[in-house]
Amino acid sequence: MRMNYYLQVLTVLGINIILAVSLNLISGYTGQLSLGHATFMGIGAYTATLLTLKLHVPFLLSLIFGAAVAALFGFIIGVPTLRLKGDYLAIATLGFGEIMKNILLNMKITGGPMGLRGIPKVTNIYIVAVAVVIVIFSLNRIMISRVGKSFIAIREDELAAEAMGINTTNYKILAFVIGAFYAGIAGGLYAFLFRYINPNNFGFMKSIEILCMVVLGGMGNTAGAILGAALLTVLPEFLRSVSPVISQYRMVFYGLLLVIMMIVRPQGLLSGTSFYPRYPRRLSVEKSAGKGGQ
């Protein structure tokens, strides 16, 4: 019984890692603050679920299709909003999230506020583990490529990046689309784990939770995002299990801890100076050093 509980927490952790890492691509590496990441997760979850429930599409196919639809929405939302900057972009993404939630709440096919139930349980720790490895590996490949360097250049200085010939709008949209794709995968995994979804699972609070993981771990650091996801997944569970008294005050402590952690370490746990993920940084330093010597 206890073992099952631990496995469940670990599975949820895996899903949260995918979410945190994908938001980190948008907000951490590319520097575009998004307050609506859970929206993409929700689109992935609903698409995958509906495909399986109504059309009996096999799990893997509906998972990927859900992610693709989420990516498509990333594109649709990204094209108009990414012209906005900073806080305005954040608010526009928040607005789209709320609109999408409202649509999900009012559509017949999504079951409205009742949500969708009777989803088969497919997701388990192994599937999530494989997904996490694929996501992190592919993300690292992206980040050491030309595309990843462009993302970081945009975050560091958008004007300078543009002057260097980077089409900043296209790359920002690309970051959004890739992040949305991964979030869609996480959403599909989530639906097939809990076997029940409703629009409130993917609301503003979930977006904030994902953002907190990224910031807590350290923006623009994949290892940090993983650590942040681990902390914010395990911590509430831990607070729940310590004692019934604390369990009652769980969310109060959660809020308090966010404030304290920010005051003690505002740059996040793993971060500050390291702008690149570990492995690409070493690579890029060596490369430029080599070129300098020639």
Next chain:
Amino acid sequence: MFFQQFFAQVMNGLTLGSTYALIALGYTMVYGILELINFAHSEIYMTGAFVGLIMVTVYKLPFAAALLAGMAGSCILGVIIEKVAYRPLRKATRIAPLISAIGVSIFLQNAALLIFGPQARAFPANFNSVSLNFGLVQISSLQLLILVISVLLMVTLHFLIHKTKIGQAMRATAQDKETAQLMGIKIDRVISFTFAIGSALGGAAGVLVGVYFNSADPMMGFFPGLKGFVAAVLGGIGNIPGAMIGGLILGMAEVFGAVYMSQYKDAIAFAVLILILLFKPTGLMGQRIQEKV
């Protein structure tokens, strides 16, 4: 008949809009000075409503006293939040105070849930609301009261910012913190004062909305908070007349939109926001910021 209904909706829109404007002012003032989205503002609003509620139900005080108490409670809370959660982070990255604000918001919301329980409570106004008839326009005295109080507060704020010394200091700090400091302005005090005023307005909105809908609950701040913020962005964040206009536009859009598609009431606000941002990326009255290399 059509006109009567039309004007009734206009009055509803104005009433709702003026409360959004009051909330928006709190966001916009803080943003103007600190460039921080104060996510805890929705809980400051909720606290104002509950302090007012306690005054009305427990101490049986009249409405005016409840309003003042609500404003005072929110004011104190806002100043404390700034001191504890934002001031240590003033030199950190922009995102750190944002997360801190979210933490404060979660903390206050859940503390209120523990203290008051999740169920909504009735918020009696302690006076009889009558329907006033001005020919075509019909308005309840409660609506009129809310409108008058909101306008009065906004006029006072306008006077405070443009005609007093501390108002001048606030404008200077918003424009350039370092230079303001060099001119001998104690910016810590100015920031505290800004939080105090903004929060008091939020608290007033909390009490007014509580009385208007005759209910208060710990989660009541969430949507009005978001919409107040939307109103602030709509008008051009950091711009005080912009926040007032943004609030009114939002209230109107919501009331008239709800006539045609009531189930999408909460989405309307955001749709309006995105439309306006697309055509005027810094809001209606926001200034174009020159990009510098």
